[in-house]
Amino acid sequence: MTNHLFDPLFGRHSGSDTPFVTTPGGATMSHAEFLTLSARMANVFAELKLQKGDRVAVQVGKSVPALAIYAACLRSGLVLLPLNTGYTVSELDYFLQDAEPGLVVCDPAQADALHAILPHGATLLTLDAQGAGSLTDRAAEAAAEHTPLSCGPDDLAAILYTSGTTGRSKGAMLTHDNLLSNAQALADLWRFSERDTLLHALPIFHTHGLFVAVNVCALSGAAMLFHPGFKLDAIIDDLPRATVLMGVPTFYTRLLADARFTRDLVAHMRLFVSGSAPLLAETHEAFEARTGHRILERYGMTETNMNVSNPYDGERRAGTVGFPLPGVDLRITDPQTGATLPEGDIGMIEVRGPNVFKGYWRMPEKTAEELRDNGFFITGDLGQIDAQGYVAIVGRQKDLIISGGYNIYPKEIEVLLDSLPEVNESAVIGVPDADFGEAVLAAVVPAPGTTPDPEALLDRIRPELARFKHPRAIHIVEELPRNTMGKVQKNILRQTFTPKPA
Numbered sequence: 001m002t003n004h005l006f007d008p009l010f011g012r013h014s015g016s017d018t019p020f021v022t023t024p025g026g027a028t029m030s031h032a033e034f035l036t037l038s039a040r041m042a043n044v045f046a047e048l049k050l051q052k053g054d055r056v057a058v059q060v061g062k063s064v065p066a067l068a069i070y071a072a073c074l075r076s077g078l079v080l081l082p083l084n085t086g087y088t089v090s091e092l093d094y095f096l097q098d099a100e101p102g103l104v105v106c107d108p109a110q111a112d113a114l115h116a117i118l119p120h121g122a123t124l125l126t127l128d129a130q131g132a133g134s135l136t137d138r139a140a141e142a143a144a145e146h147t148p149l150s151c152g153p154d155d156l157a158a159i160l161y162t163s164g165t166t167g168r169s170k171g172a173m174l175t176h177d178n179l180l181s182n183a184q185a186l187a188d189l190w191r192f193s194e195r196d197t198l199l200h201a202l203p204i205f206h207t208h209g210l211f212v213a214v215n216v217c218a219l220s221g222a223a224m225l226f227h228p229g230f231k232l233d234a235i236i237d238d239l240p241r242a243t244v245l246m247g248v249p250t251f252y253t254r255l256l257a258d259a260r261f262t263r264d265l266v267a268h269m270r271l272f273v274s275g276s277a278p279l280l281a282e283t284h285e286a287f288e289a290r291t292g293h294r295i296l297e298r299y300g301m302t303e304t305n306m307n308v309s310n311p312y313d314g315e316r317r318a319g320t321v322g323f324p325l326p327g328v329d330l331r332i333t334d335p336q337t338g339a340t341l342p343e344g345d346i347g348m349i350e351v352r353g354p355n356v357f358k359g360y361w362r363m364p365e366k367t368a369e370e371l372r373d374n375g376f377f378i379t380g381d382l383g384q385i386d387a388q389g390y391v392a393i394v395g396r397q398k399d400l401i402i403s404g405g406y407n408i409y410p411k412e413i414e415v416l417l418d419s420l421p422e423v424n425e426s427a428v429i430g431v432p433d434a435d436f437g438e439a440v441l442a443a444v445v446p447a448p449g450t451t452p453d454p455e456a457l458l459d460r461i462r463p464e465l466a467r468f469k470h471p472r473a474i475h476i477v478e479e480l481p482r483n484t485m486g487k488v489q490k491n492i493l494r495q496t497f498t499p500k501p502a
């Protein structure tokens, strides 16, 4: 009997005493100990009579036992449903009714709230509390041996909800082979081995921290330093023990803002990866000037894992996300007609490959809209490919502004605003306009200690922009609305700044 994903990720480490996960408190769990913990949990799932294909919803803080639930689901043929710890009860209610899990695992503090919205027939267990309702306690008493169920490449491994940056989150159905093929491609491309230690400070309810980071380490035998979140002091303390950091752009801006982050501190490291949101060229350059390392930027999403990565050996080009991974086809199409566009043109990024998900959970129409019959997934992101084959992300199609019939890409204006010393960050949006269809507005967060005049900022960027791209106004804001992954929620900005009818 084989289990397509569990065997290569976790199963082959049976008996291995090498460290797998270390937490900042200093506790280290070997690959074999992790495997045993997952076996005990799988035996609890069997006691609950969960059947292959049943969903296990998990809303718990980041911890090693939380990660073991993932391995326990895989070995049991169950479908993991990781839920963002930031979700409110009404959001959780939606996800639980939508996914109908057979088991819900939560932190003790959430138990009452979840109990009140538990779907019919589901069991609720807590992680780390005591007693009959505690997965931790029950696992401690369960047998340490468990034979993984047989699972094939097309069996579901997880339903992962998208970040909800552009609207309501959708449940992406990911198969064993979606996850395995992607981990194999990345481990190979980024040269992961058992000599690596990944500093892991990303959440494990999102594709980046859960699948990219954990799967690549498990597959290659690398170890992880598991941080509950990005706490600067703890990260700086642990960098000397790491060889790789995977992060989002804010990790890098925060490290650069700290004087303890020096060339010496990271001279021994071999790789810094950034993704999930665009990395500013300024951050790229400042990072290289400070450390001598060039960040490797990559691009992906919940529905496809990783698609595109800058090269490990070749030039890591700022403002681009590099080349499609081996096995991934990427094309740029006309968003209206679907026709493939020539090199250099901006259009919809579509991807096809073993990494592409099976569809959205219980959303057949949405699936049919975004997954073409020939296997290409319409990502919703606009991009272009240069003569050397590097892919650049231009922005989301939903954020494209069409004013007076012209296409305006917000990023072009944001880059100009961000380059001004009084601007910390900016977001450019389109709002309804009776004359032009949409009008351009910018929200600007001032640099610390500055109070810029919006008109003066406009005067500085106008000479660089064609007239139709000139923002009608700049709004000074304290901060930009962001979701829990740190992504700017432009739909909220549009609501805030849409002119109210008189």
Ligand code: ATP
Residues within 6 Å of the ligand: 162, 163, 164, 165, 166, 167, 168, 169, 170, 274, 275, 276, 277, 278, 279, 297, 298, 299, 300, 301, 302, 303, 321, 379, 380, 381, 393, 395, 396, 485, 487
């Ligand atoms: P939703 O689909 O629910 O609106 P989301 O698209 O933010 O949310 P994710 O799947 O977490 O959910 O994020 C994937 C998106 O993140 C991509 O489609 C892309 O827009 C953006 N992204 C990821 N990496 C990069 C990158 N390197 N540069 C620019 N954008 C990126």
Ligand code: MG
Residues within 6 Å of the ligand: 162, 163, 301, 380
């Ligand atoms: Mg998306």
